[in-house]
Amino acid sequence: MRQLAAGLYIYLPLGWRVMNKINTIIREEMGAIGAQEISMPVLHPAEIWQQTGRWDAIGDEMFRLKDRSGRDMCLGMTHEEIMTWLASREIRSYRDLPQVWYQIQTKLRDEARPKSGILRTREFLMKDSYSFDASEEALEKNYKLHADAYHRIYERCGLRFFMVESDPGMMGGAVSHEFMAPSAAGEDEVALCKNCGYSANVELALSTPLKNGPVDWQREEVHTPEKRTITEVSNFLKLSASHFLKSILVMTEKGPVLALVRGDHDLHEKKLAKVVGNHRPAQKSELKEILGVEAGFIGPMGHKVRIVADEALREGMFVSGANKPHYHIRGVSAADFEAEWHDIHVAREGDLCSKCGNPLHVERVIEIGNIFKLGTKYSVPLKAVFLDENGQERPIIMGSYGIGPARIAAAAIEQNNDKDGMIWPENIAPFDIEILPLNIKDTKTMEVAEDLYRKFAEKGIDVLMDDREERAGVKFKDADLIGIPTQIVIGEKNLKDNLIEIKSRRTKETVKVKTAEVVARVSRIRKDY
């Protein structure tokens, strides 16, 4: 890879071969569930995006431009609008359904911050498919087909992964799942329950935090001079953070809301947004104005504002701000304030699964794909309708399904490497075999190397020959670095005994084989993969 600018990368030959291998696997598995490949423009007219409301709903993340006559255009960040437009022209009758159409196309997003190398770029390839159905049941079927196809795709690509519940976000729709590849390089976190199989992005994972031991406190005010943060007060009072009640004021479109979480927890903004809508943290001046107290000493009692409290606060006694400077109150419990109760904390390692009560495991992951049930969110505004058996006009029920091939490649590397470099999974390696003639000036070496190259090629095996005039050490190091699964080492000394080495990149195990048997032996090894 070479970086051209922030979030823009050039694929060099080896990397591009990997992408093509991944795309081939994707095409095969999409074909296997009856999807048909098409190709849609990257440049879109604004009107279609205006009809679904996303022209305005999406902010700076969309690249926008005008053509020479001043017409508003944008560069596609995804293709729901265009696909739905197409469906509105092509689909007339329930007899035309179901349909699944997909493309592997460039998407453009003006990311606020491109990062993590190839994981978050401004231009990237995406396989996006869209299903069109007459009923929810039929959508469910296509959704399931995609989930199964995705499982097969990631398995063939040699990834460890899991499917988790996710937040539909800007895509709209009610149900969605993400496919996640565990890796420290990832940007997301998922909560997993080994016992019952519950798995969800921490953005929406429900969890039951461990409870505090019982305390027996009389309600009393305590003087806490200049102690504002949970850490400061908990150190001062020699109590763990979990005995505190944290009050956070946010501003919503409908006014201020006081959010309450336990002292050792973080407020999850997306979970809160599901309850109160869009919000932002209140500024210091707003705090004072609305609650009449400065930050650090806020408590839930005695305010008229709407209060949303986390479930973890339902039981037990806590220390909260006293709503007057330099004082906290010990012995506050749920009975002391009126609140709406929701799970609004960030799920953590060790919290209990809200389904089965066993401890949750939180893991960092790379998002490698997702599937959404869109319903009629796009078909209604774009008038993509069909006539049902009764001649009734009804909106098409849609799903959309994405996979990022570059993220598959990145996850494959993150999950498969050692100190010497990459170890490509067999199915997506740029080549199957690398031949290393150690001394290209030796006639015999090159004769054997070229003969083997030809024989592998004839068998349809992708073979790379390092015929550079380099020292053996350089070739070994480079071969390990680029991670082609099988290395064929041709050295002068072994050749005198008519022997050639076959070496596994992953295990570094080497076997010496008679020259004539190399092709057969390698073919057998590859079948074992």
Added chain:
RNA sequence: CGGGGCGUAGCGCAGCUUGGUAGCGCGCACGGUUCGGGACCGUGAAGUCGGAGGUUCAAAUCCUCUCGCCCCGACCA
């Protein structure tokens, strides 16, 4: 968008504090030795010091503006 950092040879960097000859490693070219885990010796080519303006006898170095890239956060199919 908030905070921080960095732009000097193809790549990685030093030099900037205290203004005065632009340097190191790798790579590259040539010659020689070496040749199964990133060789060694010698010679050589290669830089508008990100850009613009200013201060100064003199700017890579000081000042102002600007562009780009990276990191943390916010945001994010």
